[in-house]
Amino acid sequence: MKFSTKAIHAGQEPDPTTGAIIPPVYQTSTYVQEGLNQHKGFEYARTQNPTRFALEECLAALEGAKYGLCFGSGLAAEGNIMNLLSSGDHVICGDDVYGGTYRLFEKVWKRYGITFTYVDASDASKVKAAIQPNTKMIWIETPTNPLLRLCDIKAIAEVAKAGKQITVVDNTFASPYLQNPIALGADIVVHSVTKYIGGHSDVIGGAVLTSRDDLYETLKFHQNAVGAVPGPWDCWLVLRGVKTLAVRMEAHQKNAMTIAQYLEKHPAVEKVMYPGLPSHPQHALAKAQMNGFGGMVSFVLKGGEESARQFLGSTKLFSLAESLGGVESLVCHPVSMTHGSIPKAERDARGVVDALVRLSVGIEDIDDLVKDLEAGLAKVTVMAGSAK
Numbered sequence: 205m206k207f208s209t210k211a212i213h214a215g216q217e218p219d220p221t222t223g224a225i226i227p228p229v230y231q232t233s234t235y236v237q238e239g240l241n242q243h244k245g246f247e248y249a250r251t252q253n254p255t256r257f258a259l260e261e262c263l264a265a266l267e268g269a270k271y272g273l274c275f276g277s278g279l280a281a282e283g284n285i286m287n288l289l290s291s292g293d294h295v296i297c298g299d300d301v302y303g304g305t306y307r308l309f310e311k312v313w314k315r316y317g318i319t320f321t322y323v324d325a326s327d328a329s330k331v332k333a334a335i336q337p338n339t340k341m342i343w344i345e346t347p348t349n350p351l352l353r354l355c356d357i358k359a360i361a362e363v364a365k366a367g368k369q370i371t372v373v374d375n376t377f378a379s380p381y382l383q384n385p386i387a388l389g390a391d392i393v394v395h396s397v398t399k400y401i402g403g404h405s406d407v408i409g410g411a412v413l414t415s416r417d418d419l420y421e422t423l424k425f426h427q428n429a430v431g432a433v434p435g436p437w438d439c440w441l442v443l444r445g446v447k448t449l450a451v452r453m454e455a456h457q458k459n460a461m462t463i464a465q466y467l468e469k470h471p472a473v474e475k476v477m478y479p480g481l482p483s484h485p486q487h488a489l490a491k492a493q494m495n496g497f498g499g500m501v502s503f504v505l506k507g508g509e510e511s512a513r514q515f516l517g518s519t520k521l522f523s524l525a526e527s528l529g530g531v532e533s534l535v536c537h538p539v540s541m542t543h544g545s546i547p548k549a550e551r552d553a554r555g556v557v558d559a560l561v562r563l564s565v566g567i568e569d570i571d572d573l574v575k576d577l578e579a580g581l582a583k584v585t586v587m588a589g590s591a592k
Contacts, residue, residue, distance in 0.1 A: 207380075210266055215257070216258055216262060227258045227443065229436050229440045232249055235248070250431050253439070259274055259439040259446075267393050267413040269413035270414070271415065271423075273427050274433070274442075275411065275427070276409065277410050278304075278395065283308065284426050284432065285372055285423070286318070287422070287423075287426040288370065288419065293341070294319045296325075299323055299325070300351045302374070303544060307545040325346075326348075331360055342369050343374075344372070346375075346377075349377060350500075351477055351556065352479060352484075357371075357389065357390055361389030374393075374395075376399050379399075380395075380401070380449070391416055391419060392412060392414045398410075398529070400452070400499070400529035401445065403445040403531060407442055409439070452531065456498065457499055459499070460563075461480050463570075463574065464478035464501045465481070467501065467577070472505060472511070476501065477502040479494070480498075505559045505584055507559065511559060512559050518580040519576050523535065528564035530564070533563070533568060534564040535562070539556060539560065
């Protein structure tokens with residue numbers, strides 16, 4: 205089956221009891237057993253839930269993975285992966301990652317004796333150079349959040365295999381529709397299903413996908429032992445959202461390309477970051493590694509933080525909010541929102557500057573979105589001009 209068909213049918217057979225075409229919400233905490241050790245494969249809902257199983261099977265199919273595991277949030281999914289490690293282990297992480305990931309590593313897992321080295325993972329040689337004798341994991345995002353850099357998944361996976369490290373790829377920005385890291389050699393894929401997979405800004409969730417039996421057994425054990433599982437209603441909402449992932453991603457990236465091209469020509473804009481633009485330094489890798497360029501666009505305004513402040517207060521369709529990947533357009537100021545947990549000196553060194561703006565381009569009419577940006581940028585143009 206091809207992607208669109210899998211999104212609608214994988215793990216979602218009609219209900220055998222009633223014939224309902226949509227999998228039911230199994231809103232139960234436990235299951236009646238016919239006798240001691242006589243059950244139907246379900247004992248307790250933290251461990252087994254049919255609605256969650258349907259979602260896990262569907263997402264595994266979309267990522268080309270053997271196994272799928274779902275969690276109560278994207279960060280819960282990341283925490284599950286970190287349970288593969290022990291005190292004294294070392295992790296190499298890309299230096300442009302979601303602020304919540306950085307906070308999880310630096311404020312939580314560091315306390316348990318795990319160490320982290322942050323490198324520019326857009327250069328696989330820098331990843332290789334950072335390997336230490338105790339390095340157990342290489343963690344990357346691609347495209348990255350918020351600078352939309354790309355990491356060569358295949359090259360980094362080859363580095364990791366040579367050193368026997370686990371390669372983890374956060375595929376949230378691309379979604380399974382546009383990129384499949386396991387096919388490129390990654391060991392584990394993680395998603396915030398809150399974003400493009402759910403797609404409607406109405407649910408929080410996370411997922412971990414792998415084809416390695418050994419990793420799955422440990423991940424599955426910790427899913428049950430730690431218990432950060434999603435409820436059946438949340439799983440049902442994600443299943444409903446994922447059915448339209450293919451058509452939504454096509455609309456997202458079509459609008460995003462138009463907006464990136466528009467911003468690149470605007471006099472108030474200093475720099476545009478979008479993998480679909482020929483000006484992007486890794487445009488060729490994006491064409492080779494991805495099936496499209498996604499719906500995220502970041503840009504730096506002229507005039508500094510004050511220009512960003514003026515712009516962020518003047519758009520209507522681009523709502524000022526955290527998160528991304530919903531059908532509606534959002535605008536975010538990473539420095540004060542998603543990446544506020546990263547110290548300023550580190551943010552500045554990485555390019556997450558005060559004038560950086562991140563757009564999650566929705567699927568509204570493109571003419572309306574461009575007009576909304578024009579209205580916001582009109583004030584910035586005056587400020588940028590007066591600042592010269």
